[in-house]
Amino acid sequence: xDDIPFHTAHWLNTDHPLTLADFRGRVLAVEVFQxxxxxxxxxxxxxxxxxxxxxxxxxxAVIGLHSVFEHHAGNSRExxxxxxxxxxxxxxxxxxxxxxxxxxQTMAAWGLQGTPSLVLIDRVGRMRARHFGQVADMALxxxxxxxxxxxxxx
Amino acid sequence: xDDIPFHTAHWLNTDHPLTLADFRGRVLAVEVFQxxxxxxxxxxxxxxxxxxxxxxxxxxAVIGLHSVFEHHAGNSRExxxxxxxxxxxxxxxxxxxxxxxxxxQTMAAWGLQGTPSLVLIDRVGRMRARHFGQVADMALxxxxxxxxxxxxxx
Amino acid sequence: xDDIPFHTAHWLNTDHPLTLADFRGRVLAVEVFQxxxxxxxxxxxxxxxxxxxxxxxxxxAVIGLHSVFEHHAGNSRExxxxxxxxxxxxxxxxxxxxxxxxxxQTMAAWGLQGTPSLVLIDRVGRMRARHFGQVADMALxxxxxxxxxxxxxx
Amino acid sequence: xDDIPFHTAHWLNTDHPLTLADFRGRVLAVEVFQxxxxxxxxxxxxxxxxxxxxxxxxxxAVIGLHSVFEHHAGNSRExxxxxxxxxxxxxxxxxxxxxxxxxxQTMAAWGLQGTPSLVLIDRVGRMRARHFGQVADMALxxxxxxxxxxxxxx
Numbered sequence: 273x274d275d276i277p278f279h280t281a282h283w284l285n286t287d288h289p290l291t292l293a294d295f296r297g298r299v300l301a302v303e304v305f306q307x308x309x310x311x312x313x314x315x316x317x318x319x320x321x322x323x324x325x326x327x328x329x330x331x332x333a334v335i336g337l338h339s340v341f342e343h344h345a346g347n348s349r350e351x352x353x354x355x356x357x358x359x360x361x362x363x364x365x366x367x368x369x370x371x372x373x374x375x376x377q378t379m380a381a382w383g384l385q386g387t388p389s390l391v392l393i394d395r396v397g398r399m400r401a402r403h404f405g406q407v408a409d410m411a412l413x414x415x416x417x418x419x420x421x422x423x424x425x426x
Numbered sequence: 427x428d429d430i431p432f433h434t435a436h437w438l439n440t441d442h443p444l445t446l447a448d449f450r451g452r453v454l455a456v457e458v459f460q461x462x463x464x465x466x467x468x469x470x471x472x473x474x475x476x477x478x479x480x481x482x483x484x485x486x487a488v489i490g491l492h493s494v495f496e497h498h499a500g501n502s503r504e505x506x507x508x509x510x511x512x513x514x515x516x517x518x519x520x521x522x523x524x525x526x527x528x529x530x531q532t533m534a535a536w537g538l539q540g541t542p543s544l545v546l547i548d549r550v551g552r553m554r555a556r557h558f559g560q561v562a563d564m565a566l567x568x569x570x571x572x573x574x575x576x577x578x579x580x
Numbered sequence: 581x582d583d584i585p586f587h588t589a590h591w592l593n594t595d596h597p598l599t600l601a602d603f604r605g606r607v608l609a610v611e612v613f614q615x616x617x618x619x620x621x622x623x624x625x626x627x628x629x630x631x632x633x634x635x636x637x638x639x640x641a642v643i644g645l646h647s648v649f650e651h652h653a654g655n656s657r658e659x660x661x662x663x664x665x666x667x668x669x670x671x672x673x674x675x676x677x678x679x680x681x682x683x684x685q686t687m688a689a690w691g692l693q694g695t696p697s698l699v700l701i702d703r704v705g706r707m708r709a710r711h712f713g714q715v716a717d718m719a720l721x722x723x724x725x726x727x728x729x730x731x732x733x734x
Numbered sequence: 735x736d737d738i739p740f741h742t743a744h745w746l747n748t749d750h751p752l753t754l755a756d757f758r759g760r761v762l763a764v765e766v767f768q769x770x771x772x773x774x775x776x777x778x779x780x781x782x783x784x785x786x787x788x789x790x791x792x793x794x795a796v797i798g799l800h801s802v803f804e805h806h807a808g809n810s811r812e813x814x815x816x817x818x819x820x821x822x823x824x825x826x827x828x829x830x831x832x833x834x835x836x837x838x839q840t841m842a843a844w845g846l847q848g849t850p851s852l853v854l855i856d857r858v859g860r861m862r863a864r865h866f867g868q869v870a871d872m873a874l875x876x877x878x879x880x881x882x883x884x885x886x887x888x
Binding site for chain 2: 616617618621622650651653654655656658659660661662663665666667
């Protein structure tokens, strides 16, 4: 299996950079967001926080990916750090690496349509879902549990 | 395994009475409610409707159990039928059999604390959860999926 | 000025029947509802309770009018009494008088389109607003205050 | 009557700087906020938008005052401009002038406790309300209408 591309420029809420391999053996939920995107603030990020509170850490990891494709000047690293502090977001957040084009590199490589997007990666490192916009809590809880129930033997 | 007691006086939203055995092989969610209980109307019943919409019928069955223990005169069968019609509740609803004591018979036998209560019964007919009051959609979706993932071989 | 017709069969939450004349000198908000109407339970009645809590009693009176035009068997006086108790509705509630036609008499005389309807009557007894369905709290608060600000000299 | 102090460094959503005197004759609602304050984003600013939509422009003017007292680096003018664009905030927004102390000058002069604060100034330029935190829509609609009903003769 080929590895999923994951290009990060910086990390917040963690004292060392992470790779997707660090989460192997667990299900991983990646909340792809922009701090100035209303749907991310109102729906995506609070749902990611509920994921982190609902499931056990040994079963599910939750991280954020700040994928800025508009208003770059208003989305500085300092702004994001203050935003995470004020909104009480504790899980690790990566800043997606800017590339040559409009979209940052990871967002482009993953073929995402915009923010918020919730990406689910299974225990053996395969991307299993890319939810753009809103997904209901009940359906998401069921889907995450289904992935948790799978073997990590691959 | 002994069968779970289930005493019903009438059924609505179905053309014939049902037994718990009819649901064997599937997970069964029983929403125990009173039509005049605000928590049932605002939280319990809408959540039961979301369960019915979120999961496949072959995996999960959803029914209601109208367990009246107060305001009996205001909870007639005619009132309940009109209530189900107006609130667009389509799943089968049983009326719990009144007994000698305060509580109706099924509610008493199941040891429930009040309404709303959501009871989950697994594919082989064992009671696995009794949630009194509110339970979050995400946690409930996960729990139902966990039961769905179990074998029906018992 | 002719009096507004007001035909009531019974009253709850008051120890004696009331007439519209009893409210002269104050603004009167009449929440016209059916206990089995979801929009009444979810929006109309909670808003009427907020009206009663927000304004002073000397400025605004709030009452309910139970105007049943469907499911008569499921809308007994006993059901309504239990409903008001469970939903903590404390303001006086009149039961609209059934007439020859489909609609109860007051509802028909007032030309209402359905439930919930919020009717505002000014300090001198003139009907000033008939809101069918939802009205926003902010706009309603402003409208009620505008009527409160008018002279009761007529 | 002494004028209310009003020290602004920049303006957005308007092509020229404004003074409080520009609003004389109308009621003025000033939403004092920080773009990284959750209560401002979730409650204060949406309510200010509802004020602007509910009342007539000739009766009520609505403006924002960005009063930053923490996370200065994350609250640049560029960030604020992008924030206003993304959240569809159309009313004029002033940036409160930084002073010697912790609090920006207008916020300090007005004696505000934090953000969000909603300040109401009447038709003749007197400060009439300083709501810190949440205020209910219905009560606010009533209060604004009461001020609108006052004479602008002073």
